[in-house]
Amino acid sequence: MSDDRVYSSVDPTDPGFIACPFPTYERLRAETPVSYVPHGRGFWFVTRHDLVLQVVSDPKTFSSDVRSLAFDEFPPALLQQMAEISRAGVQNVPTLLTADPPVHTRNRRLVSRAFTPRAAKEHEPFMRGVCRELLSKFVPGSTVDFVHDFAVPLPVRVIAEALAVPADRADDFKRWSDAAVALIGSKLSDEEVLRSLREGNELGAFVIEQIQHRRSNPGGDLLSTLTHARLSDDETADLAGDAARQLSDGEIYSIIRQVLVAGNETTTNLLTQMMVRFANEPQWWELMRSDPSVIPAVVEESLRMITPSAVNQRITTRDVELGGVTIPAGENVLVIYLSADHDERVFPEPERFDPTRPNLAEHLAFGRGIHFCVGASLARLEVRVALEELTRAIGSFELADPRHEEWNSTFSLRALRRLPLRVTS
Template identity: 30%
Template sequence: MATIAPPNPVQRPQVRREPSAYDALKAHFAAHPEERPKHTNAWDVSRSDIYFDDTWQPIFAEMRKAGPLHYIPESPFGPYWAVVGHKAIQHIEALPEAFSSSWEHGGITILNPLTQEEAEAAGHAPRELPMFIAMDRPQHTGQRRTVAPKFTPSAVTDMETEIRARTSELLDSLPRGVVFDWVDTVSIELTTGMLAILFGFPWEDRRLLTLWSDWAGDTELATVRDLDEMRWSFLQEMGAYFQSLWIERTMDKEPGNDLISMMLHSPAMNQMRPEEFMGNLVLLIVGGNDTTRNTMSGIIHSLDKFPDQRKLFEERPDLIPNAVQECLRMQVPLAHMRRTCTEDTEVFGQTIKAGDKVVLWYISANRDEEVFEDADKLDITRDNARRHLAFGYGIHRCVGARLAELQLKVLLEEMHKRRMRVHVAGDVERVRANFVHGFRKLEVEITTF
């Protein structure tokens, strides 16, 4: 197991390790149920309960049958276009000048940033969180190129030995004949460990990355002033902690190859404002954590739900690479991304006006029957599984996709070597959110095949 110790220790700031975003949100709405966001439109798919209850599939299917995009005039997040068809999403993603990702136009989630007046009413200045995924060209290009070398095919291949060793060690430590939580024991542990290595983050504090990821990735927190204040304070603590790591890297005699060192020595990123530094940390943490963590859990849930496919996986390990793609299609770790229209544009017969919010529901695109036959069924032999949009599409496609795919492939390979069959054997609890799509708890028991 890797141990990361900084050669030039800098005093770490004091940071909280609780509560989790989930616990804070749950406690608040239990005490104030009247403050839960109200949804009046049947097709307003920003409702977090449909993802928590896993009832989103028929709603999106009905919408896709009626057309690839629909205007939703009312929601707790304001009016928006819901783009639900695979082809329509690809079309919009291929027009980044007409459909902006910039934080200055609203950013990448369905949540609207506070206006100057709203911020003043809340008692603080407008809060900005720029990050390269929430930038347009050319700024996006320069910053993405800074971190991209960490995720090239050769760089990812170089990490495989360590990924396989860590995965093997963890799988060998799992209990047999005992029910335990796969999310906490396996999915979180493997992904936070990988993030710690990528950042050169202190190993003993790696679970802070999960804590901060959850606070950063929940859009519903921002709908309640007290929770939004708490969310922002956690992000500021994250920024202060990483600033101490940044200072350490300035003391290194030679530049390191971790993500912080790469940013420090990049002309495109070494003069970032504190808000921009914090924003890019959020991007890399949420992107590196949620995609892999939720798919690691989704794989187990899907194989258990479709026993014929689990049997095929056990008999045909050569299908593992395709099984990874199919499980990414089924799970879709981020449900949506948002764009803002910059000029009146016609898309599939609908006119989207300049300034309109356009929400790309990847979770729906991956179940589009026009692209994927029998789309609600797991099929690890599916010949077009790679057409999924779990990593997005176009210039903003996930920069760490190859690494996520490798981690998932290694997990399945090492499970197969051990003839490990994982059964769902207890509580299954999903994330109550409209952005991150995954599991909070997945109680399982291990047997052999």
């Protein structure tokens, strides 16, 4: 096959690109919406809304089982140490995010039972209580770090509550969640990589201990639901060769890790970047304060603008033509949800914040297709409750250090490391 790849000169590690990728994505959408970025192991950027949809609607061609790509950039000596640590822990089998049908289908059916909108709603009073507790230090005249003082602790505490993590393990749980996230796309030293893996093993041991406890003491929490969920005959009928009706301990561990990775930092980043917008455009804050019924639409438009899970990965299982370009089999494809959500063909004037857009539901912040975010109801509720409580507690605020924008080093989960805010009333 001839190699007709269209090269792009984007450097995804460039701090300027991470801080503001929008002009680059606009250019890519217009000129080369499917382009090859020869950076690191090399990957294909898919930037237009229609093409992103094409990729995520075809899991047979664009697989989510990206194990063959995992860690292939690490030096062999480090890989060996990593393998030793991994062997000592619970095996992290592919599930959900990293699985294809039929494994994904079976996982998803079981996991969906734990993530219903009703189950999310049960956590609302807890969410409100945590928000109020965190907001007690947001008094007029104070300066807070919104990331550290609100946006990080809220999702971690909500998920710990949903999993019924005992209070005395809450700090460990936070450390394990951070370790799980740290391995995704950040530049870590060898020692940090090894430490994250060891902490992953601690999380594994904890999850297995908790599962065993719940086998004989079922409760109403998410881990109990995952432990006891069973597929019926009807539900397993189309899953030939995959007769297991229950999730194994290793699968539950893998799912919990994914929930921590996919759920915590995304929610933190959404909340943080929303506050930057409201500091710069205070009319939205005033509107939410005077009419809280606009909050759900503000959340949706913020999801579109910010798209915290900016980039997700697929691997081609065959040569495929996409947007007039042929991508060979076995290549690493990045679906850039953030760019799709700023596609001017779908969202006119994409850089304008407008919660009244008629087609807000078309945003891809939670993905689309079989991997659509299983925690979307929980995340939407959590962010709505957070905004209700924030706008109730804070009359007005400003950026305490407007020139200071310190972004992390990964373009796939863009995050501000800190956000100093001054509460003015």
